[in-house]
Amino acid sequence: MKYDFKAVEAKWQKVWEDEHTFHAEIDKSKPKFYALVEFPYPSAAGLHVGHPRSYTALDIVARKKRQCGYNVLYPMGWDAFGLPTENYALKNHINPEIVTAKNVARFKAQLKSLGLSFDWDREINTTDPDYYKWTQWIFLQLYKKGLAYKKETTVNYCTGCKVVLANEEVVNGVCERCGSPVVHKVKSQWMLKITAYADRLIDDLDGLDYIERVSTQQKNWIGRSHGAEINFDTTAGDTLTVYTTRADTLFGCTYMVVSPEHAFIKKWVEAGLIKNVDEIKAYQAEAARKSDFERTELNKEKTGVCIDGVQAINPVNGKVVPIFISDYVLATYGTGAIMAVPAHDTRDWEFATKFGLPIIEVVKGNEPSNLSEAAFTDVATGTLVNSGFLDGLSVEDAKEKMYAWLEENHKGCKKVNFKLRDWVFSRQRYWGEPIPMVYCEKCGWQPLPESELPLRLPEIKDFEPGPDGESPLARHTEWVNTTCPCCGGPAKRETDTMPQWAGSSWYFLRYCDPHNDKELASKEALEYWSPVDWYNGGMEHTTLHLLYSRFWHKFLYDIGVVPSKEPYNKRTSHGMILGLNPHAFENLPDAERKQLLAEFGSEKAVRAHLVEKYGEMAEHPIVKMSKSLGNVVNPDDVVNEYGADTLRLYEMFIGDFEKAAPWNTSSIKGCKRFLERIWGLGDKIVEGEGYRPALEATVHRTIKKVGEDIDALKANTAIAQLMIYVNALYDNGGATRAELEVLLQLLNPFAPHMTEEMWQQLGHIDQLAYHPWPSYDEAKCVEQTIEIAVQVNGKVKARIQVAADIEQADAIAQAKAEPAVQEALAGKTIVKEIYVKGKLVNLAAKG
Incomplete structure (x- = not known):
């Protein structure tokens, strides 16, 4: 029966949604495991194939942990405030709130199509007033403790976005968002005193399980x-x-x-x-x-x-x-x-x-x-x-x-x-959290009473910054003009908004208790789920989000809100998916390459022409995916043609998770064929109970290696071992029920749709998602029997099965007993006997 991946994947995604299969609740009878990936910025472009690499990797870890008896929290949400949406809204004359809602819906549908085991009941959105109420609350606590202050300072000003940037947002002299030049201006800005935590931000790294390049980059940036x-x-x-x-x-x-x-x-x-x-x-x-x-x-x-x-x-x-x-x-x-x-x-x-x-x-x-x-x-x-x-x-x-x-x-x-500077926290734009402060000529800056939170963004239609870069909110006097919470006299609201990094500096805490309207999260939820056990994200956020969120968390710990001094026990980072550069000589269509060679006379001259036309990047055949190069691969297209399980498998098999890897569409077909071979084993179940002796060591070795490789984020080598196992099954005529079941269990975190379907076809009522992970016997990971060659005068005459720990004398004796060997030795005298352990017996004879 042919594998209909579209039907199978649609079926199981509906089952998981209807049954809330991956919903997590506090359960103190189980050990908890909080897995976290950086929540995405929902842009109009939607996901590209680089996004699923991180999500799938930790999804595999989360799925295995559930099968190992852990109570797993694996949440998802949206980091939806920020400049890209506002710039898009400006360009297309549409409210950023409408843009955000549309983008979120698209992203969510794409993520669900990948079969990721997120607890969607805990979905959050930084632009939701019920969420940013608590972002504003945290700001007020920082202000009350003297860690939020306003001052005239020289700032980085993006000439493209027309907004002030933190030092961490300037890369090689340009805006890390839009690439425009950054110049200096003197402006009055809200600042957060992250420098007060500089020592602790360095010292406390020593007790964490962070990959070395993340720890090193943070230490260098803080620069003590x-x-x-x-x-x-x-x-x-x-x-x-x-x-x-x-x-x-x-x-x-x-x-x-x-x-x-x-x-x-x-x-x-x-x-x-x-x-x-x-x-x-x-x-x-x-x-x-x-x-x-x-x-x-x-x-x-x-x-x-x-x-x-x-x-x-x-x-x-x-x-x-x-x-x-x-x-x-x-x-x-x-x-x-x-x-x-x-x-x-x-x-x-x-x-x-x-x-x-x-x-x-x-x-x-x-x-x-x-x-x-x-x-x-x-x-x-x-x-x-x-x-x-x-x-x-x-x-x-x-x-x-x-x-x-x-x-x-x-x-x-x-x-x-320290090299670290205080965090510039003001943005002169609309699409961000309003800063809950008012200015009174008599009382100076005053915090908004907590009872008045959230301070909502007003609905406006003109989002253009002012001519000198002031916030568009400054023009809306009906919102700006208010009363002083201290003296009751006339006052004005702060018209700058918070940066995108505000909402992402504490979102992992809200996942613990996302519907709480009394506090950012309950003490019980925070004590149970905190800290995050494993957090994966991009290296580009090491000195931005990761540093900022550690600072906020330490502050919340100091004021008794959270139970741990660090937010994340473990931090890993993934390499990006690269695409083919359409402007590189190697990737030009054959006809165009021939035409250019004819025109310029040599490959060297063509390459020089391409560099002159497209810049130095034309020298690199593999580059970062970008819309401008037209080399972005949409995961929707891959899922539609090959299936979500194939995409998941390929994303994990493409190479070392920590390193960049080039996308190769032709290689996806190999992953699809591998899954089809496994599907075919459902029609090749052979007689027998348990694991057959010839496969027992392979089974136990596969269970061990796949489990250890998942824990080490070495999915590519885990998949390679599964391929060895599948080859062994086919070499032995198919699989017993037990051999097939263990294959489905081990493959489930990688290809959950197909394995759930095959598991059900075997008669199981329970979902594989919570079926206990298979165990292995260390002693049985070693082959009990091995095959060795028997040579007479250097020529192979037979191959025999012997005990893996066989002694030399016994190996030679068993070799001599083989009929083909006896025939080759007939009339000859053995002058030398050699045994190479685990490989061969060679008998030298004369006569």
């Missing part, structure tokens, strides 16, 4: 370093404070650099102390047009302007040093000022060389000095020289002595510093 703050007096009477990890090199400081935005520059200009004001202002204007990435890029040419009129004084030796402004120093990092030690820092050396500044070696390393090539750049070991009271000390001893000197002389102190 140990050093000192040093105070430099200036001829203007002000004190410039710098942070350095190399206080031992203070004697080697020959100049200072401040950021173009440093507050002292404005002060010194207004005081008439700076003589080259026009030159300074021109440089400031030029720097403002650059992104942080452009300014700090190591290989760029060093530029700057020396401040004429104000100098600094090196506190350790009293020497006067010039002060420059340069764009490679950022106002948002450290103190916005640095001491430059050009003998021991590449960047400082390049700057000093360009401007003819002194270079003084203060650390003698193990190699001869060659300061013209900055041989001592970043010397971390060696002996101090030219450094007064530090001479002769090691670097570490010199640091400690300098820390003591700075404190004794009131010139500085030891300091721990």
